[in-house]
Amino acid sequence: MLLDVHVLPGGGTLPTLAWRWDPETDILSGSFTPAKVQTGYTGTVELDDDDGSTVLIDVVGGILSGVDIVVWPEVTALAGLAAPVEARVAQVLVPSQPPRRGSATTEADKTMTVATDLENRVFHLRVGTRRPVEPLRVADRLIVEVDAAHRLAGLWLDGVPLRPDLI
DSSP states (O other): OOOBOEEEEOOSSOOOOEEEEOTTTOOEEEEOOOSSOOSSOOEEEEEEOTTOOEEEEEEETTEEEEEEEEEOOOEEEOTTOOOOSOOEEEEEEOOOOOOOTTOSEEEEEOOEEEEEOTTSOOEEEEESSOOOEEEEEEETTEEEEEETTSBEEEEEEOSOOOOGGGO
16 A cells, blocks of 8 residues: 555644664654645554564644654665755645554554665655655655555655764
8 A cells, every 4th residue: 555645735833853873763754734734644653664673654634744664675775866956845744544452653654764875964765666756845744656546656854963972
C-alpha cells in the first residue's frame, strides 16, 4: 500500500524545523507547526518495510508536520548528495484514514532506502521504487517527494546535526 497525499499551496512563511537525535536510541526527529491547518486526521502514519525499518510521519489537522526515523534502513553514503534546490513551497495533506482498531496510527508498508552525504548532514529517504517525483518544500529543512499518482515517494532531511555519538 502506498501513502496517497494531496498537495496544497504553501501558506505564507515557510515553517522552521529543527532536527533532534535521541542519544540513547538513534531516533532522528523533526517537527514543525504547519502554516495552515486543515480539519483532518491528527496522529501518525507508520511506514514499515520488510527489513524492519520504521518511519513515522506526524500529521496535524491533516497536514504532514514532522518525521521520526525510528528504525533505520541500510544507509549509503554518497559524495555530493544534496537536497533539490528547486522545490515548490507547499503543504502535504494526508487524507483522513481511520486508524486500526485500538491504535492511534495508520500504517503503510513500503520498501525504504536511505542515502546520506559524506558529512551526514543531508539524508534522502526513498519510499518505494525509484520513479519520477516532484520535490515540495514543506519546511526550511524538509522536502517531501510526491510522484505523479500523488503518493509519498521520499523525503529530504536537510541540515541534520551530527549524531551525538559522532561528535
